[in-house]
Amino acid sequence: MPNALSRKALKTCGSRFCSMLESHVAETTTHVAEPTRRDFLYIATGAAAVVGGATLVWPFVQSLAPDAATVAAGAPVEVDLTPIAEGQIVKVFWRGKLIFIRHRTAEEIKAAEDVNVASLRDPQPDSARVKEGKAQWLIVYGNCTHLGCVPLGQQGEYHGWFCPCHGSVFDTSGRVRGGPAPINLPIPPYTFASDTKIIIGQEATA
């Protein structure tokens, strides 16, 4: 058992000379697998530790997501349109976001439709921003697309909205017509449950 003996000798051996000796022993005894096995152990341990550490991060990151109560509270909301008079803008909230419901007058609708769409910064015809046959109801998110301030209704050059923060101007279709805002006020998902009731947060199912 010379092999076992030399290995035992190695056990009590820590100098550089010994590690040289070790590789020598490894070669001469055709134990090529020996260093490989050691490397494998280090790699496996390191890999397991890295995988474990990375997995440990997961629940912490995941805990930052909207929690179940918040998600449940974000269910669609119903809004009754009957109390909203012509020319009036009503503010409602869905998922904590401000939404304008604007009951447009005939002139306001006309002003919104009589626009050369191609000349707009964010070209969109008025018909694409309201539901078919419900042109009097404009429903848009109530935060300026520039940096999120709340624009003032019935103000500005086009009597749509005017943002007091940085001077963005929107028309009666909620489209950007001036100032720094890059795009039109976006339209939230909503559907008409009846002529006088909308459900915000729910798209019409065709």
Place this chain on the structure above:
Amino acid sequence: MSQHPTTYVPKSAFGKWFESRLPLAGLIHSSFIAFPVPRNLTYFWTFGAILAFMLVAQIVTGVFLAMYYTPNAAMAFQSVEHIMRDVEFGWLLRYLHANGASMFFVAVYVHIFRNFYYGSYKAPREVLYILGVIIFLLMMATAFMGYVLPWGQMSFWGATVITNLFSAIPVVGDTIVSYLWGGYSVGNPTLNRFFSLHYLLPFMIAGVVALHIWALHVPGQNNPTGIPIKSGKDAVPFTPYATIKDIFAVVVFMLFFAYWVFYMPNYLGHADNYIPANPAVTPAHIVPEWYFLPFYAILRAIPDKLGGVIAMGAAIVIWCFMPWLDTSKVRSTAYRPLYKQFFWLFVVVCFLLGWLGSRPAEGWYVIASQICTAYYFAHFLIVLPVLGFVERPLPLPNSILESVMGVQKVGAGVPAGANAEPSSKG
């Protein structure tokens, strides 16, 4: 030994540039890589690393919990339930944090009793040791205030009982208590300030831990023989030898920790704390968390309000005087046959006090608590000073290496370069 000027030389140009301005890498290298560690340390010496891990774990889970917790008397209980039910992995974060407190104390008690057994508190490590006592006191304060935060019955009544301890102080006691409360009883202002302090103190602990480690690196670690490192043969470099051992121990400790978190998450708590705080009803018997029980038993053993409070405080403060109360020249209890018996007797008494602290304060329990309390103090005030004079310690080995390898081997085949071995591999 006491000073190890770093031999670290940065390799890259940026490394050199940075090192000449802030020698951080050199500090890390000399403290956690090249630092000589006695080669005969047992697993009892891994609890420092385990405690460092627990402190980080508590801070991280706590920071995430604080994102959902509401420190308001009307909403605190509900916000904890919200974390448990609705927040993604909220139950895991909370159970990790709540059981983590217990695990922290398990580890710190092992650490403390290791220090008692091997005489680590003796010169030249007195400052290191007293910093440790300060950390323990900060831990107790943090844990106590943390337990108040869920605002359950035990939170509320625990806070009431413990803050009322301060009313025992003559003259100014009542004023102090009302300042602690921010009112005329434990209420919303109390909860709010406890949350603030519970968030602050862990960072103070981290600061004192830094000092504790600094103070450790001046004299170096004690070891099971209690005799200092005399030559390079007695030591190995911290990395990789102590590092890998510490990591292994931390992972094994995580296994223990995980068992509680996933299978017995409420065992170490109190059922009463799942009942919202109610100032009109006191739970049948108020018991602190298990890690406070021995001190609670000492508090109740003294049939006098002020006396009980003083005894409880003294039970910890007395630790600070151990380096001077212990008159023995020998550090390690391994070479102190008589003290060894008293040490284990002391351990038994501490366990007994813990158990008695969980019992109602009546009948035999009170008498047993009083006997144990008396012995607890006698251990420090009588046993430690007297034994140093009467005990005949066993002969000490000449070196660490001789102790662990046996004398014959020291003379023969042990490599000369054990310490000089470069840390070539991870």
Place this chain on the structure above:
Amino acid sequence: MMKRTLLIAAAVLGLSAPAFAAGETPVPPQLKWSFQGPFGTFDRAQLQRGFKVYREVCSSCHGLSYVAFRNLSQPGGPEFSEAQVKALAAEYKIQDGPNEAGDMFERPGRPADHFPAPFPNENAAASANGGKAPPDLSLMPKARTYERGFPWFVTDVFRQYSENGADYLVALLHGYEEAPAGFQVPEGGHYNHYFPGHVIAMPKPLSDGQVEYPKNEAGQPQAPETVEQYAKDVTAFLTWTAEPHLEARKRLGFQVMLFLLVLSGLLYFTKKKVWAKVGGEVEGHATPPMTHNP
């Protein structure tokens, strides 16, 4: 000195046993639960039956305030369908508001709503129930327990016995009996074998056949319609309301333990390899006295 302390210790331990025996409150029997042990899961049918018991019996006095209707369809619970939950929620009237006129109003419940409390506030609950407000049940099995005593509190850790609250509740629910001769039950109180002090404000809530259980194919109820079964089912349901992520917890726990075992095994061998470079690990100290001259 040591002997004396040990004697005292023994005396203290010995004395504690009769103290428990004289503690008057009997120990509830330990039951078999589907959710106990490291792989425990809830029995969906049992949770659904338990919910029926809660709804038809308990809910008239006891709230379930931390539970939302939506929870009833989440994984790991009774797992009602979302449509069932929606319909169930709509049967409840939930107070909402204020509306534009500043008035509170009632509307049908939605899955996101929590179970409405049976009384508008604590005082109303107390005055309607002889001065003692019926406690909320959401956390009951975690909020109740019974004294285990030495050495059982140690063995419980290894057995993973954490159903003491559930066992106590079942025992309590069928612990109503005639007060023994000479025991004075105060007015408004009821004698219960398992309640600490034996006098409980709640009258016997369950009786055989009180709640109709769903029928199986043979037309028989899927579980016996007895007080014992009702008590078990409603307790199982409440165990879920107290710990809605119990299944996820135990499942994740097994994965974590397995991973940590593998990692600690790998680390152990890695550590051995590392230390082999300096002649292997040597720990502690030789058993004294040292032999200086071998």
